[in-house]
Amino acid sequence: xxxxxxxxxxxxxxxxxxxxxxxxxxxxxxxxxxxxxxxxxxxxxxxxxxxxxxxxxxxxxxxxxxxxxxxxxxxxxxxxxxxxxxxxxxxxxxxxxxxxxxxxxxxxxxxxxxxxxxxxxxxxxxxxxxxxxxxxxxxxxxxxxxxxxxxxxxxxxxxxxx
Amino acid sequence: xxxxxxxxxxxxxxxxxxxxxxxxxxxxxxxxxxxxxxxxxxxxxxxxxxxxxxxxxxxxxxxxxxxxxxxxxxxxxxxxxxxxxxxxxxxxxxxxxxxxxxxxxxxxxxxxxxxxxxxxxxxxxxxxxxxxxxxxxxxxxxxxxxxxxxxxxxxxxxxxxxxxxxxxxxxxxxxxxxxxxxxxxxxxxxxxxxxxxxxxxxxxxxxxxxxxxxxxxxxxxxxxxxxxxxxxxxxxxxxxxxxxxxxxxxxxxxxxxxxxxxxxxxxxxxxxxxxxxxxxxxxxxxxxxxxxxxxxxxxxxxxxxxxxxxxxxxxxxxxxxxxxxxxxxxxxxxxxxxxxxxxxxxxxxxxxxxxxxxxxxxxxxxxxxxxxxxxxxxxxxxxxxxxxxxxxxxxxxxxxxxxxxxxxxxxxxxxxxxxxxxxxxxxxxxxxxxxxxxxxxxxxxxxxxxxxxxxxxxxxxxxxxxxxxxxxxxxxxxxxxxxxxxxxxxxxxxxxxxxxxxxxxxxxxxxxxxxxxxxxxxxxxxxxxxxxxxxxxxxxxxxxxxxxxxxxxxxxxxxxxxxxxxxxxxxxxxxxxxxxxxxxxxxxxxxxxxxxxxxxxxxxxxxxxxxxxxxxxxxxxxxxxxxxxxxxxxxxxxxxxxxxxxxxxxxxxxxxxxxxxxxxxxxxxxxxxxxxxxxxxxxxxxxxxxxxxxxxxxxxxxxxxxxxxxxxxxxxxxxxxxxxxxxxxxxxxxxxxxxxxxxxxxxxxxxxxxxxxxxxxxxxxxxxxxxxxxxxxxxx
Numbered sequence: 001x002x003x004x005x006x007x008x009x010x011x012x013x014x015x016x017x018x019x020x021x022x023x024x025x026x027x028x029x030x031x032x033x034x035x036x037x038x039x040x041x042x043x044x045x046x047x048x049x050x051x052x053x054x055x056x057x058x059x060x061x062x063x064x065x066x067x068x069x070x071x072x073x074x075x076x077x078x079x080x081x082x083x084x085x086x087x088x089x090x091x092x093x094x095x096x097x098x099x100x101x102x103x104x105x106x107x108x109x110x111x112x113x114x115x116x117x118x119x120x121x122x123x124x125x126x127x128x129x130x131x132x133x134x135x136x137x138x139x140x141x142x143x144x145x146x147x148x149x150x151x152x153x154x155x156x157x158x159x160x161x162x
Numbered sequence: 163x164x165x166x167x168x169x170x171x172x173x174x175x176x177x178x179x180x181x182x183x184x185x186x187x188x189x190x191x192x193x194x195x196x197x198x199x200x201x202x203x204x205x206x207x208x209x210x211x212x213x214x215x216x217x218x219x220x221x222x223x224x225x226x227x228x229x230x231x232x233x234x235x236x237x238x239x240x241x242x243x244x245x246x247x248x249x250x251x252x253x254x255x256x257x258x259x260x261x262x263x264x265x266x267x268x269x270x271x272x273x274x275x276x277x278x279x280x281x282x283x284x285x286x287x288x289x290x291x292x293x294x295x296x297x298x299x300x301x302x303x304x305x306x307x308x309x310x311x312x313x314x315x316x317x318x319x320x321x322x323x324x325x326x327x328x329x330x331x332x333x334x335x336x337x338x339x340x341x342x343x344x345x346x347x348x349x350x351x352x353x354x355x356x357x358x359x360x361x362x363x364x365x366x367x368x369x370x371x372x373x374x375x376x377x378x379x380x381x382x383x384x385x386x387x388x389x390x391x392x393x394x395x396x397x398x399x400x401x402x403x404x405x406x407x408x409x410x411x412x413x414x415x416x417x418x419x420x421x422x423x424x425x426x427x428x429x430x431x432x433x434x435x436x437x438x439x440x441x442x443x444x445x446x447x448x449x450x451x452x453x454x455x456x457x458x459x460x461x462x463x464x465x466x467x468x469x470x471x472x473x474x475x476x477x478x479x480x481x482x483x484x485x486x487x488x489x490x491x492x493x494x495x496x497x498x499x500x501x502x503x504x505x506x507x508x509x510x511x512x513x514x515x516x517x518x519x520x521x522x523x524x525x526x527x528x529x530x531x532x533x534x535x536x537x538x539x540x541x542x543x544x545x546x547x548x549x550x551x552x553x554x555x556x557x558x559x560x561x562x563x564x565x566x567x568x569x570x571x572x573x574x575x576x577x578x579x580x581x582x583x584x585x586x587x588x589x590x591x592x593x594x595x596x597x598x599x600x601x602x603x604x605x606x607x608x609x610x611x612x613x614x615x616x617x618x619x620x621x622x623x624x625x626x627x628x629x630x631x632x633x634x635x636x637x638x639x640x641x642x643x644x645x646x647x648x649x650x651x652x653x654x655x656x657x658x659x660x661x662x663x664x665x666x667x668x669x670x671x672x673x674x675x676x677x678x679x680x681x682x683x684x685x686x687x688x689x690x691x692x693x694x695x696x697x698x699x700x701x702x703x704x705x706x707x708x709x710x711x712x713x714x715x716x717x718x719x720x721x722x723x724x725x726x727x728x729x730x731x732x733x734x735x736x737x738x739x740x741x742x743x744x745x746x747x748x749x750x751x752x753x754x755x756x757x758x759x760x761x762x763x764x765x766x767x768x769x770x771x772x773x774x775x776x777x778x779x780x781x782x783x784x785x786x787x788x789x790x791x792x793x794x795x796x797x798x799x800x801x802x803x804x805x806x807x808x809x810x811x812x813x814x815x816x817x818x819x820x821x822x823x824x825x826x827x828x829x830x831x832x833x834x835x836x837x838x839x840x841x842x843x844x845x846x847x848x849x850x851x852x853x854x855x856x857x858x859x860x861x862x863x864x865x866x867x868x869x870x871x872x873x874x875x876x877x878x879x880x881x882x883x884x885x886x887x888x889x890x891x892x893x894x895x896x897x898x899x900x901x902x903x904x905x906x907x908x909x910x911x912x913x914x915x916x917x918x919x920x921x922x923x924x925x926x927x928x929x930x931x932x933x934x935x936x937x938x939x940x941x942x
Contacts (some may be wrong), residue, residue, distance in 0.1 A: 018285065034190035035183015037415070039363045040448035044869035046442035047363055051400025092173055095833045098841065099668030100180030103362040106180060124882065130633070133875035137363050137416050138668045139837060140844030140906075141877040146597040 004068040007032070009077025017064045023057075024048045025066035036074040037140050039135070039150060046134030049105035050074045056112035058133070060119075075104035078111075087111050087151040096147035098138035109134045111155075112150040120153045166334075167681035171833040175687060176672040185413045188367035188382045189445045194368065194582040197226055199431055200287035201443040201454065202235045202277040202294045204269035205735040207303035207525040207862025208316060213269060216297040224286035228294060230277045230432070231266030236296045239263070241434060242424055243398045244490035247623040248328045248499055251518070256328040259319025259523065261489040263399070263426035269298070270318055270488035271527050272862055273453030276501065278430050280438050281343040303525035303862045307485035308462055310522040311796035318523040325488055327521040332503035332577050335632045338516035345468035349551040355539045356929045357460035357485070357855040359872055360532045362667075364415020364445035368428035370435040375932035379408040379435065381703055383428050385411040386421045386665050387705020390642065391829075392697050394424040394492070401432045405679060411413040411695040414667035418845070419531040421667065423491045427454075452867040457855055458532030460485040461539050462646070467547050473557055474565050475510055480517035480543065488523060491530040495521065499636050500578075501536030501626075505610075506523055507575035509586045509622045509799060510545045510566040515576045527860045531707065533907040535846050537625040538591040542929075544913035551923060560590065562597075563622060566760065578638075579626060584799045586622065592621075592888050593801040597821040602805075615940075617921025623802070626650060626795040627709035627901035633791075645791035646710070647703050648718035650679070650726045652784040656750075656764025656772040657689040660722075663703010664715030665695050669903065671711060677830060678719055683763055683817060686747040689888075699777050701787075708799070712830065717895045718790035725786035733784075734766050736777040761842030796892050800824035802843075802909035804917040813937025815918055821852050822883040822909065827892035827900035836903045842906020845881055848875040850906070850914035873930070 005014035008031060015030040025034045025161040039047035041060055048059045062091060078085040085109045090096065097103040108118070113130045114122070127148050128141065166172045179185050187620065240260040249255055265274050277294050281287035302316040310317060310325040318325050342348065352660045362384075369382040371540035378401045396404040414421060431442045444455070468477035480931070484498035493501075503517045522526050550567075552559035568587040574580050594600075602618050632643035649661040658679050666670055676690035684935040693699050731745040733751035738745075745757045753760040755929035766784075769775065773782035803821040808814070822839055829835050852873040856865040866872035892899035911929060919925045924939040 001558065004543055020285065028190075033183070034191065035185070035188075037187070037364070038189075039365065039415075042448060042868055042870070042871055045300070045363055045448075056581060075181075085895075091181050092177040093172070096246070096839050097180055099362070099364065099416040100185045100413065101174070101187065101362075103180050104183050117332065125878075128877040135363060135874050137361055137418070137874075138841045139281075140840035140842075140883070141880060142840040142882050143837060145877060145882065156508060 002065055004065055006067050006069060007071045009073060019065060021064045022060055023062040024059035024062045027059060033074050033076050037101055037104060039102065044107060044135065045102065045107060047102050047105040049108040049134065051108060051112065056109055066145050075107060088156040090147040090151035091155070094143045094147040096139060098142040102136045103132065104142055106134050106136065108153045110151060113148060114152045114155050119156050122149065122151065166677055166687045166828050167723040168677055170677065170831065172673055172677055172687060172831055174670050174673045175277065175676060176670065185885040187364055187413045187415055188369055188384050191369055191382050191412065193441045194371065195442050196279050197438060198284040198285065198287045199281060199434065199442050200274045200279050200291040200696050201427065201849055201904065202278055202279065202291050202296065204272060205273040206269060206298055207272050207305065208301040209269050209298040210301060211265065211269065211276060212297040212299055218279065218295070218298065219279060219290040222286065222293060223277060224282035224292040225290045226440065227280045227434065228277055229434055229437065231264035233264055234264045234433065235266050237433065239401065241401045242426065242429070243394060243492065243642040244494050245492040246496035247493040248330050250328045251331045251385045256495055256852050257326065257466050258490055259321045259323035262605060263429040269317050271525050272864055273450070273527060275426055278434060280442055282688045290698055305524055305526060305857050305859050305862050307460065307483050307522050307524055309816050310524050314675055318525060321435070325523040327523060329518055330499045331518050331930040333516040334514060334576060335341045335516045338477045338479055338514040342378040342468045342479070343855040345476060346471040347555050348374060348466055349547060349554055350466045351547045351550055351841060353543055353546055353827055354544055355463070357462040358458040358853050359452055359855050360418045360458060361419035361451070361874060362416030362418055362420055365448060366425065366427065366444040366716055368419065368431040369441065369443040370431035371441040373642050377835040378408070379432055380408045380410065380654060381428060382410045384414050384421050385409065385897070386414065386417040387699050387706055388665065388669055388695055389702050390705055391424050391901060395429060395432065398467060399429055401429060406700045409664050413471065417667045418533045422493065422528060423456055425454070437484040448869065449867050451866055452872065454527060455902070456491050457487065458526045458529060459539060460529050465543055465547060469555065473555060473562055473565060475512050477514040478506060478512055480488040480515070482519045483520045484519055485524050485526065485529055485807055487526045487528040489528050491528045494529065496640065497531045497536045502540050503573040504578045505537050505540040505556060505624065505626060506544060506577055508541065509624050511570060513576060514800060521558045526857055533842060534904040535708070537904065538846065538911060541621065541623040542912045546915065549916045549919065550551045552786055559620060563590065574669060580794065581624065581797045582794055582894050583892060584797060585888060585890050586799060588797060588888045589825060590622065592886050593803050593821055593823040596823065596884050596886050597803040597805065597819065599914065600685045610697055611809055615810055615921040617919070618803060618805045619913045619916025619920055621802045621909050621916065623909040624797055624799040625797060625904060625908050628713040628737055628792055628796045629708040629710055630714055630792040630795060637853060641803065642704065643791065644704060645788065645789050645877035646714040646774055647701065647789050648722045649785065649787040650719065650722040652726060654768050656685065656762065656767045658685065659691045659693055660719055661693045661700045662699055662715055664711040665706040669711060670831070671705065675716060675719055678716060679723065682723055683747060685763055701797045709903035712790055712899040713796045713895055713901045714790060716899065720896055721788035721790045722786045722823060725788065726784060729784060729786065730766050730779060733770055734776055737769060737775065749777065792895055794894040796827065796894060796900040796906050798824065798826050798902060800905055800909050802913040804910065804913040806921055808919040808921045808936060810916060812942050813933035813940065815936055816932060817847065817881050819884060820881055823886040824889055824902065824905050825888050825890055825900065826902040827889065829887065838902045839885055839906045842904060843882050843910045844875050846907040847880055847914055848911030850911040850929050851931050852879065
C-alpha cells in the first residue's frame with residue numbers, strides 16, 4: 001500500500017492506504033477526524049467538504065493519494081482553542097444547524113464562499129446559488145444563509161482591519 | 163424568568179460539538195476489531211431465489227461470513243413487525259405478510275436484501291458482495307397501487323389475497339350519502355399525493371457489539387426511538403432478551419420519521435455480531451438509503467364535497483388507495499388511517515364525513531410515516547378541494563374558508579378528533595396581513611408587464627400531535643402506549659441531570675428541556691444535563707416523532723420536576739424551620755416567602771444527600787421520576803400563504819414570498835420553533851415542486867435512486883420565509899404546548915399548488931409541479 005503524507009489542520013500526518021481509498025475515508029478512518037461526514041458518496045450533498053490548499057473540495061470525490069503533499073483543513077481545524085471561527089460562531093448565533101450532520105460541510109463551504117465572493121457585495125441570492133453543492137434537510141437553508149451573510153460581514157470587516 | 167428560561171431565544175447547548183466536528187454519530191464510533199457488513203440486494207422487483215452460491219466470496223481476503231435468509235431462518239428469528247392493527251370494514255383484521263430481515267425464498271422489491279457479507283474492511287466486504295452468485299427466477303411485478311388489486315395481478319404475499327391489506331372506513335356512510343342528496347353544489351377532485359423519499363442527510367447506520375462475557379449485545383443505531391427498537395428486536399425478532407440488549411441512538415443526523423423503524427440491517431448486524439464473534443458495522447450508501455429507507459405518502463384519492471346553497475360544507479366523501487410497498491413497517495397501517503382520516507375535517511365545521519382507505523401491497527419499498535405522516539395527505543386533499551370549490555361556485559376563497567371555519571372549542575369532528583383549542587379567523591387574518599393580500603392585484607399587474615404570471619395560494623391546516631393518550635391509541639389498534647417518561651436527578655452539588663425517553667435528532671432537546679429546569683429552579687441551563695438515547699441510562703421511553711417531545715416529553719419532565727421541587731421544599735422548610743407552604747423557589751434559592759431566610763438550591767440538595775438533618779419520614783436523596791400520559795392529542799393549526807411567479811415560456815416557478823402563521827400553543831424557544839418551521843416548509847415545498855419517487859412501472863426499478871435523479875430542494879430553490887404566530891394555549895397539557903415539528907410540511911404543499919393554479923389559471927397541476935408540468939398546464 002502506498003504511503004502518503006500531508007498537512008492536516010497544521011499537523012504533518014502520514015499513513016498507508018489503498019490506491020482506491022478516498023480522502024474522506026483517510027481522514028475519518030486513518031486519522032480519526034470524524035467531523036467530516038459522508039452523506040451521499042456521489043458528490044452531491046456536500047457533507048464532506050473540506051479545504052485542500054485553501055479551496056473547498058468534496059473529500060468523497062478525491063483519492064487520498066491525490067492529496068499527498070497538500071495542506072488540508074477540516075472542520076476540526078477551524079477553531080483556535082476556545083475561539084470559534086466567525087463562520088462557526090455565526091452558525092450557532094443564527095441557529096444555522098439542527099441535526100448537525102451537514103453542518104461541517106456547510107461551514108467549510110460557507111468559508112469558501114466568503115473567501116471567493118465575500119465583501120460588501122455578497123448578497124442572499126449569491127449565497128443561495130453558491131450553496132448548490134450542499135444539501136440540508138433540517139433547516140430549510142433560511143438560517144444557514146443568514147449565518148453565512150453575518151459571518152461574511154465579520155470576516156470581511158476583520159480582513160479590512162488587518 | 164431568567165434569560166435562559168421558557169420562551170427565550172436561548173442558543174443551543176448542543177451546537178458547540180456539531181460546529182467543531184465533535185458530534186458523535188453512529189458511523190463515528192470506533193470499536194476495536196470491528197468488521198464491516200455489506201448487503202447483497204435484489205436487482206429485481208419480484209423474483210424467486212433459486213440458489214445462492216457464496217463459495218467464491220467466502221474465499222476472498224478478509225471475509226468472515228456470507229449469511230443468507232436460510233441461516234437467519236435456521237436460527238428461528240422472527241419477522242419485523244407492523245405495530246398498529248387495523249380492521250377492515252367487514253371486521254376482518256389486516257392481512258399482513260412476513261417481513262424477513264433477509265429474504266429466504268422470494269425478493270419483493272428492488273433492494274430487498276438476500277445476503278450479507280462480513281469482512282475486515284468495508285472494501286473487502288464490497289468486493290466479496292459482488293462475487294455472491296444469486297440465481298433468481300424473475301417473477302411478474304406490480305408497481306402501480308391501483309392495478310395491484312386487479313384480478314390476475316402478481317401476488318406478493320400469500321397472506322394477502324389480491325395484495326389487499328385492508329379497507330378501513332371512518333365516519334358515517336349513510337349520513338354522508340344522505341347529506342349529498344340535499345346538496346346545492348358538489349365539487350369533485352382526483353389527486354395523487356406523490357411518493358417521497360425522506361433523505362435524512364445522515365445515512366442509516368448500525369454498529370453491533372456482542373459481549374461474550376456478559377452474553378449481551380449493544381447496538382448503536384440511527385434511531386429516533388431506541389427503546390422501541392430494543393422492544394421489537396427482543397420481543398418480536400428475538401435477537402436477544404430485552405435485559406441483554408442495549409440500544410444507543412447517539413447523535414442522529416435527521417430522521418423525519420424514517421428512523422422510527424426497525425430495519426433489517428440493524429437486525430442482521432446484531433445477529434451476525436454473535437455469529438462471527440466480532441463487532442459488525444454497517445452504514446448505508448446513499449443509493450441504499452433511496453432503495454430502503456421507508457418511503458412516504460403515495461396516495462391515490464377521489465373525493466367529493468357537498469355544499470348547501472349558502473356554501474356551507476354539508477358532506478365530505480373520500481376514497482383513497484394507499485400504497486404500502488412490499489412490506490409493512492411499524493406505522494404503515496396507522497399513517498394512512500388514523501393519522502389521515504381523522505384530520506379530514508381540517509379547520510372546517512363538517513357534520514358528515516365518510517372516508518375509506520384501501521391499503522395495498524406493491525413490489526416497491528416500504529411506505530410509512532414521514533414528516534407529517536397522513537396529515538399532509540389530508541391537508542393537501544382538503545385544501546385543493548376547498549380552493550376548487552371556491553372557483554367552481556364563484557365565491558371568494560378566503561370567505562368560503564371563513565364561512566366554514568370552526569368557531570368554538572372544544573369541537574367534536576365526525577372523525578374521532580375532539581379539537582381542544584384554536585382561533586382560525588385570527589390565523590388567516592394575520593396571514594393576510596403579513597402576505598399583503600390587499601396588494602396582490604397590483605403585484606399581478608406589475609408581473610404581467612414583465613411577462614410573468616403571478617399567483618397566490620392559501621392553505622389552512624390542523625394536525626394532531628403527541629399521538630396520545632395511550633388508552634385511546636390502544637382502543638384504535640396501537641400496539642404500544644404513547645406516554646413519555648422522565649427522571650430528574652439532582653446531584654449533591656445542586657446541578658441537575660434529566661433523563662428523558664424522548665430522542666433528539668436535531669430538535670434541540672438538550673437546550674429546550676434544560677430551559678424548563680433553568681426556568682423553574684433558576685439555576686442556568688449550563689447546570690443542566692439532558693441524557694437521552696441510551697436504554698442503559700433511560701429506563702424506557704417512546705422516542706421522538708409526531709411532534710410529541712414538547713407536548714408529551716417535556717410535560718413528563720415537568721411532572722418529575724414538580725416532585726423534586728416538592729421534596730426540596732419539604733427539606734428546606736425543615737432546615738429553615740418554616741412552613742412548607744411558605745417556601746418558594748426562585749433564582750436558584752429556596753426562600754421563606756416574606757422573610758430574608760433562604761438556602762441555595764445546592765445547599766438543600768447537599769442536605770438531601772448528607773441526610774444528617776432531614777424531616778421525619780423523608781428518604782435521603784433528591785431524584786424523582788414520572789410517566790406522563792396526556793389526556794388528548796394536541797392540535798396545532800395554521801394558515802400558509804404562498805406567492806409565486808411563473809415564467810410562461812419555461813414553466814419555471816419561483817416562490818417570491820412564503821408566509822406561515824401558526825398556532826403552536828405556548829412556545830418554549832422561538833428560535834428553535836422557527837427553525838422547525840423553516841425545515842418543514844422546505845420539505846413541503848420539496849414535495850410540491852421538486853421531489854417525486856419514481857419506479858419504472860414495468861420493471862420496478864427505482865429511477866430516482868440518487869441525488870442526480872431525485873430532486874432535493876437546494877438553497878436557491880426556496881425563499882427566506884415570513885413567519886408569524888397567533889397563539890391559543892393548549893388546554894390539554896400543563897405547559898400549554900401543541901408541537902411544531904411537522905406543521906411546515908403539512909401546511910405548505912397545497913398553498914404552493916394553489917398558488918400555481920392561481921397564476922396559471924389551470925387546475926391541472928400535479929405534485930411535483932416541475933417546469934414541464936407547469937408549462938404543459940399553461941400551454942395545454
